[in-house]
Amino acid sequence: MKKNSLRTLLLTGIGLFFMAFVFFPPFSEAVLKLLFPGVPDRLYSRAPLPELLLEHFLVVLISEFLAVLTGCTLGIFVTRKRGKIYLPMVQSLASMAQTFPPTAVLALAIPLAGFGFKPVVLALFIYSCFPVISNTVSGLNSVKGDLIEASRGLGMTDNQILRKTELPLAAPVILAGIRTSTIINIGTATIGAVAGAGGLGTVLMAGLIHDNGAYIFTGALCAALLAFFTDKLFALLDSRYRRQP
Amino acid sequence: MIQFENISKWYGKQKALDTLTMTIPEGKTSILLGPSGCGKSTTLRLINKLIIPDEGEISIKGRSIRDYRAEELRRSMGYVIQSIALLPHMTVEENIGLVPDLLKWEEQRKEKRCLELLDLIGLDAEQYRSKYPAQLSGGEAQRIAVARALAADPPYLLMDEPFGAVDPLNRESLQNEFIEIQRKLKKTVVFVTHDLEEAVRLGDRIFVLKNGILQQSGSPADILSKPANEFVRDFVGPDRSLKLLNYYLAGNFTDGTDETDHPPAPETPELNAGDNLKTALSLMLETGLSSLPVKGVSGRIHRKTIESLVNLKEPRNPETEE
Amino acid sequence: MLMNNNPESGKAAYPGLVTGITAFFISFIILKENRVVAGTPFSLRDTAPLWLYLAIALLFAALFLNSFLGSARRMQIINYLGGCVLLILTLTALALSSVSLGMEKLPYGRLSLSGGSWLLFLSAYLFMNSGDQEKIPRLLSYLPWLILLGFILSGSLNDLGIAREFENEKKRFYREAGRHLYISLRSVLQALVIGIPLGILAWKKQKSRTAVFAVINSLQTIPSLALFGILIPPLAWLSFRFPELRELGFKGVGQTPAIIALTLYALLPVTRNTFTSLSIIENRLLDAGRGMGMTPSQLFWKVELPIGLPVILGGVRIALVQTTGNTTVAALIGAGGLGFFVFRGLEQAAPDLILMGVIPIILLVVLLDKTVGAFIKLLTPKGLELLYDSI
Numbered sequence: 001m002k003k004n005s006l007r008t009l010l011l012t013g014i015g016l017f018f019m020a021f022v023f024f025p026p027f028s029e030a031v032l033k034l035l036f037p038g039v040p041d042r043l044y045s046r047a048p049l050p051e052l053l054l055e056h057f058l059v060v061l062i063s064e065f066l067a068v069l070t071g072c073t074l075g076i077f078v079t080r081k082r083g084k085i086y087l088p089m090v091q092s093l094a095s096m097a098q099t100f101p102p103t104a105v106l107a108l109a110i111p112l113a114g115f116g117f118k119p120v121v122l123a124l125f126i127y128s129c130f131p132v133i134s135n136t137v138s139g140l141n142s143v144k145g146d147l148i149e150a151s152r153g154l155g156m157t158d159n160q161i162l163r164k165t166e167l168p169l170a171a172p173v174i175l176a177g178i179r180t181s182t183i184i185n186i187g188t189a190t191i192g193a194v195a196g197a198g199g200l201g202t203v204l205m206a207g208l209i210h211d212n213g214a215y216i217f218t219g220a221l222c223a224a225l226l227a228f229f230t231d232k233l234f235a236l237l238d239s240r241y242r243r244q245p
Numbered sequence: 246m247i248q249f250e251n252i253s254k255w256y257g258k259q260k261a262l263d264t265l266t267m268t269i270p271e272g273k274t275s276i277l278l279g280p281s282g283c284g285k286s287t288t289l290r291l292i293n294k295l296i297i298p299d300e301g302e303i304s305i306k307g308r309s310i311r312d313y314r315a316e317e318l319r320r321s322m323g324y325v326i327q328s329i330a331l332l333p334h335m336t337v338e339e340n341i342g343l344v345p346d347l348l349k350w351e352e353q354r355k356e357k358r359c360l361e362l363l364d365l366i367g368l369d370a371e372q373y374r375s376k377y378p379a380q381l382s383g384g385e386a387q388r389i390a391v392a393r394a395l396a397a398d399p400p401y402l403l404m405d406e407p408f409g410a411v412d413p414l415n416r417e418s419l420q421n422e423f424i425e426i427q428r429k430l431k432k433t434v435v436f437v438t439h440d441l442e443e444a445v446r447l448g449d450r451i452f453v454l455k456n457g458i459l460q461q462s463g464s465p466a467d468i469l470s471k472p473a474n475e476f477v478r479d480f481v482g483p484d485r486s487l488k489l490l491n492y493y494l495a496g497n498f499t500d501g502t503d504e505t506d507h508p509p510a511p512e513t514p515e516l517n518a519g520d521n522l523k524t525a526l527s528l529m530l531e532t533g534l535s536s537l538p539v540k541g542v543s544g545r546i547h548r549k550t551i552e553s554l555v556n557l558k559e560p561r562n563p564e565t566e567e
Numbered sequence: 568m569l570m571n572n573n574p575e576s577g578k579a580a581y582p583g584l585v586t587g588i589t590a591f592f593i594s595f596i597i598l599k600e601n602r603v604v605a606g607t608p609f610s611l612r613d614t615a616p617l618w619l620y621l622a623i624a625l626l627f628a629a630l631f632l633n634s635f636l637g638s639a640r641r642m643q644i645i646n647y648l649g650g651c652v653l654l655i656l657t658l659t660a661l662a663l664s665s666v667s668l669g670m671e672k673l674p675y676g677r678l679s680l681s682g683g684s685w686l687l688f689l690s691a692y693l694f695m696n697s698g699d700q701e702k703i704p705r706l707l708s709y710l711p712w713l714i715l716l717g718f719i720l721s722g723s724l725n726d727l728g729i730a731r732e733f734e735n736e737k738k739r740f741y742r743e744a745g746r747h748l749y750i751s752l753r754s755v756l757q758a759l760v761i762g763i764p765l766g767i768l769a770w771k772k773q774k775s776r777t778a779v780f781a782v783i784n785s786l787q788t789i790p791s792l793a794l795f796g797i798l799i800p801p802l803a804w805l806s807f808r809f810p811e812l813r814e815l816g817f818k819g820v821g822q823t824p825a826i827i828a829l830t831l832y833a834l835l836p837v838t839r840n841t842f843t844s845l846s847i848i849e850n851r852l853l854d855a856g857r858g859m860g861m862t863p864s865q866l867f868w869k870v871e872l873p874i875g876l877p878v879i880l881g882g883v884r885i886a887l888v889q890t891t892g893n894t895t896v897a898a899l900i901g902a903g904g905l906g907f908f909v910f911r912g913l914e915q916a917a918p919d920l921i922l923m924g925v926i927p928i929i930l931l932v933v934l935l936d937k938t939v940g941a942f943i944k945l946l947t948p949k950g951l952e953l954l955y956d957s958i
Contacts, residue, residue, distance in 0.1 A: 036800070085575050086579065086582065092696045092700060099932055099933060101892025101893065101928060103896055104909070107913060107921045108922075108925055111921060112681075112685070112918075183788050186790055187789075188790075190790045191899070204792060204793070205899075208820075208899060213800040213803060216799050216800065217796065217800050220796025223789075223790050224790065227788045227789055228785060231788040319858055319859060320859065328849075329851075330854065332855075332870060334873045334951045344859050377954070379953035393859075403858075
């Protein structure tokens with residue numbers, strides 16, 4: 001118990017720091033002044049930090065939402081009787097795509113789709129689909145045959161079996177896939193700044209180009225904390241889900 | 246002969262064995278019997294030095310096991326455990342050949358021994374030698390584990406609930422095979438179990454343990470007919486008289502009269518000499534007969550004899566009268 | 568045999584057909600007079616000779632008909648071979664396009680693959696993967712690679728943009744490829760040196776377990792670019808304060824932060840798999856080994872290593888794939904590597920330059936993955952394979 005409350009305290013502390021750093025410029029100014037006393041221009045001025053965070057968040061949210069929608073649908077389809085014929089195709093495509101570095105997929109999509117917000121969302125969407133597909137398929141396949149048999153014996157239709165038996169049992173695995181793909185997504189979105197998607201990567205890249213440590217630090221810290229807390233959110237969701245009987 | 250002298254063993258503050266003194270006879274099957282946590286497995290693992298006692302002395306044929314190197318000692322003792330523990334990455338043949346390998350036997354000798362042992366445990370050698378543990382059923386795997394323990398022909402065999410994880414039907418046939426094998430090989434076997442019936446069936450001598458203290462030792466008949474204290478009486482259960490009948494073989498209890506003059510009616514059921522008296526009694530109750538003939542043995546077995554055997558209150562038992 | 572005639576199995580060809588036919592209606596290739604000007608798109612009909620155009624169309628028609636005939640197995644083999652033929656035809660179309668568009672006369676021109684050619688490649692891939700890959704004869708599975716290699720070595724693709732970029736940057740390419748490999752391998756090696764003892768520690772000391780995994784799990788969630796970025800200021804400060812470090816090549820930007828960050832990333836798979844390998848070696852097996860009289864070293868060689876090594880190598884495999892991919896990003900902080908071409912291509916809007924970085928990276932990843940995979944298969948005893956298959 002004691003250890004747990006210590007962890008909660010630590011997490012809350014980091015969370016408050018993050019909030020203050022993003023939304024309260026005098027605070028971030030003070031922190032950066034402490035860390036980078038020699039740098040004259042410490043605060044990124046071309047866009048406010050909350051706006052960049054929101055932009056980053058939106059890129060991830062939209063692409064991930066579409067990926068979950070597509071990935072789950074496709075994963076369910078190929079595990080039904082009607083779509084079973086496509087299972088090997090989808091599986092080999094998903095496992096191959098996942099060995100590709102996400103940056104490579106982003107870079108490949110840009111010349112085809114162009115620069116900017118939408119093309120980056122498109123690229124992130126495509127890449128994020130694959131972990132979701134893989135985990136949906138393996139989650140649904142891990143549901144034991146006798147449970148499905150038993151559900152059928154209770155008089156459930158195929159649709160009811162999917163909703164009441166298969167999906168709830170596969171949910172933790174599917175959730176794990178969404179978690180993985182979201183975390184990769186946040187990281188790749190940071191690089192998306194190179195392709196003009198905006199977001200926290202913009203500050204970081206500006207820092208790298210102008211050799212400004214404070215910019216680099218600001219962008220890196222915010223991106224890292226965004227990913228960290230998103231992951232913690234998923235962990236919370238996961239434990240909530242598992243605690244249910 | 247394995248001797249325990251005042252052996253004590255603590256796990257933390259808990260005493261697992263308390264000044265245990267006992268003698269395990271040569272060439273016989275000795276059973277360590279008791280509920281879980283009684284110290285029987287600890288006792289077994291002390292013998293091959295997987296555990297070192299805190300106090301006391303264990304000696305084999307008069308020589309302290311302290312004087313043996315642990316590995317050497319273990320190689321002279323077959324070891325079978327409940328969870329089977331065949332090495333999953335080796336074939337049946339390689340598993341059986343493990344100890345011979347450690348003893349640096351030649352390939353040819355190892356192979357010959359493997360085939361011999363597969364034959365002994367009743368598995369087809371050509372079919373099984375190159376299989377992997379993942380391809381075996383539970384009963385088959387346990388037979389292989391016994392073969393592995395016997396591989397280097399060790400004089401001692403330590404068995405820790407070897408048939409505990411096998412289904413009842415398979416367990417019985419494994420027990421029968423064990424009796425058969427032991428009759429041929431006459432090893433000094435130390436066998437741990439919590440199953441009284443198994444102990445009675447297989448044991449020449451039973452040691453009953455509770456909380457690390459030896460409660461009673463003796464032949465199965467002794468344990469069943471004369472429990473030394475309340476614990477042993479409870480452990481053997483209220484149906485101990487029937488369990489005792491398990492132990493007696495029909496062939497030994499006929500009246501010895503020659504019946505060639507008046508042979509039994511053709512439809513009278515007949516007992517085998519190896520059937521136990523529980524079967525005999527059951528058959529009598531079923532048919533309503535008061536006596537039954539035994540195949541190949543002169544004379545009949547009488548219901549009265551059985552009744553007198555299980556009447557433990559009166560000292561009319563032929564075995565205990567001596 | 569008739570039982571095999573599942574009317575559904577023909578549908579496996581549809582995704583390949585749909586992607587392939589779409590390719591006819593969009594641009595196949597883009598021509599730029601030089602790297603700076605805007606490009607002109609050409610469709611397959613515009614650039615490929617008629618016979619080739621018809622051949623591709625006929626191939627799709629044949630594959631469509633095939634989807635109604637024959638047994639599932641024969642259909643799959645025909646789909647696979649059809650995919651290979653499509654690959655040959657697409658590559659031929661690319662080679663002949665550079666001739667028909669007169670690329671030889673445009674030394675600064677860039678002929679880039681466009682949506683149509685990518686869709687044809689995807690279509691070929693989908694045909695080849697229309698069924699269970701295990702059922703494809705082993706020799707056939709090398710065919711696509713041989714086709715690709717044949718076209719590249721024959722020089723018929725030399726007038727494509729990517730080949731021209733490569734020709735221009737040959738020297739630099741080999742240098743960056745070497746750097747890429749060096750950064751990746753060194754990081755994984757360092758992760759092994761730290762991660763294996765860490766995994767053993769986590770297994771032996773219950774108390775340290777939660778802490779170790781909490782830290783390395785959190786490290787994995789941090790975006791690679793962010794981790795590089797966070798390391799830059801403190802490293803820059805260190806090298807500024809201690810010139811001796813700077814002389815050792817220790818700098819704020821460049822390879823130092825890249826290798827440190829990538830090592831930290833690679834810790835998770837290595838540590839986790841070391842931990843797993845120890846926990847799957849069950850106590851009962853060790854007990855049995857000891858009970859048979861094995862010495863500690865015999866126990867290690869005969870029991871622990873054969874069972875544990877494949878699992879640890881599995882971790883190395885994940886670490887290698889992940890690190891080789893992440894090294895791409897290291898180019899952004901001046902560490903070099905193949906990512907250099909990727910990001911310069913993005914900067915200059917030069918798709919061929921991007922491809923010149925991306926394709927070798929993907930090949931490298933696949934190659935490392937397959938090599939370590941084959942190695943693991945070799946080292947996994949057959950009995951264990953059977954055991955894992957049965958659970």
